[in-house]
Amino acid sequence: MAAGKLTSEEAEEYKMEIKTLEKNKEKISLLAKGIDASYANTIRRLIIDEVPTMAIKFVTFDKNTSALYDEMIAHRFGLVVLKTDLESYNLQEKCKCNGKGCSRCQAEFSLKAVGPCNVYAEEIKFKDQKIKAVYPKTLILKLAKGQLLSTEGIATLGKGKHHTKYAPALVYYRSYPIIKINQNEDTSAAVKVCPTHVFRLTGKKANVVEPLKCILCMACVDACNNAITVEGSKTDFLMFIESYGQLKHKEIVETAISVMNEKLDDFGKALKAVK
Numbered sequence: 653m654a655a656g657k658l659t660s661e662e663a664e665e666y667k668m669e670i671k672t673l674e675k676n677k678e679k680i681s682l683l684a685k686g687i688d689a690s691y692a693n694t695i696r697r698l699i700i701d702e703v704p705t706m707a708i709k710f711v712t713f714d715k716n717t718s719a720l721y722d723e724m725i726a727h728r729f730g731l732v733v734l735k736t737d738l739e740s741y742n743l744q745e746k747c748k749c750n751g752k753g754c755s756r757c758q759a760e761f762s763l764k765a766v767g768p769c770n771v772y773a774e775e776i777k778f779k780d781q782k783i784k785a786v787y788p789k790t791l792i793l794k795l796a797k798g799q800l801l802s803t804e805g806i807a808t809l810g811k812g813k814h815h816t817k818y819a820p821a822l823v824y825y826r827s828y829p830i831i832k833i834n835q836n837e838d839t840s841a842a843v844k845v846c847p848t849h850v851f852r853l854t855g856k857k858a859n860v861v862e863p864l865k866c867i868l869c870m871a872c873v874d875a876c877n878n879a880i881t882v883e884g885s886k887t888d889f890l891m892f893i894e895s896y897g898q899l900k901h902k903e904i905v906e907t908a909i910s911v912m913n914e915k916l917d918d919f920g921k922a923l924k925a926v927k
């Protein structure tokens with residue numbers, strides 16, 4: 653066998669399967685088979701910490717006669733969720749300008765408002781019109797009659813490990829539930845106690861109808877004196893990714909995987925350099 657290549661038996665052992673269970677605009681639910689908890693957690697951490705998104709980094713105030721301090725308004729700007737274009741922008745540390753700031757690593761914006769009015773995120777005007785607030789009606793502040801706000805600033809790509817405003821999604825996972833029912837026992841109590849309605853009652857027996865809703869709380873096991881057993885699989889995991897809106901789910905997962913590949917390459921190179 654050539655160094656680094658797996659035999660077909662080894663390849664079978666490491667085979668992994670991913671199935672989409674549910675997908676909508678806000679959330680994707682996946683079933684990942686043939687992994688373990690550390691792998692599932694690696695994907696989760698990569699998405700939260702390493703997948704870059706665009707957010708406002710600096711704000712300059714030309715005029716602010718509102719009731720809020722500059723710092724408070726700047727903080728609110730930073731939390732505005734922005735549509736992110738990973739093709740057009742670089743992380744500043746990887747940009748050809750060496751982080752000095754150019755049109756490939758930062759997006760300029762301005763906002764001017766005169767009260768009385770509510771100032772919403774949709775009023776932040778970027779020079780690059782592709783960048784805009786994902787939730788246009790995010791309220792930044794209210795201006796009373798005669799109050800002024802005039803600001804400009806920049807947004808950059810950044811990573812969740814540096815500031816949570818850059819995190820692209822909420823990601824969580826749990827083991828796939830393995831539910832076994834002793835058919836000779838009365839298990840009707842499980843139907844009453846299950847908080848996520850996994851069971852349906854037939855006579856005095858609980859039948860599993862929604863296994864994926866199981867949150868492994870073990871309430872049914874306690875209520876039925878162990879006539880039901882519930883165990884989390886060690887190899888199959890349910891993963892849930894809820895995008896905050898900057899990126900599509902596919903982009904989030906693909907970017908996380910490519911970051912993992914880059915890190916493994918770097919690790920491989922560093923290992924080769926060890927004498």
Ligand code: SF4
Nearest residue numbers: 846866867869870872
């Ligand atoms: S472990 Fe909890 S969520 Fe799962 S089936 Fe039992 S009661 Fe329902």
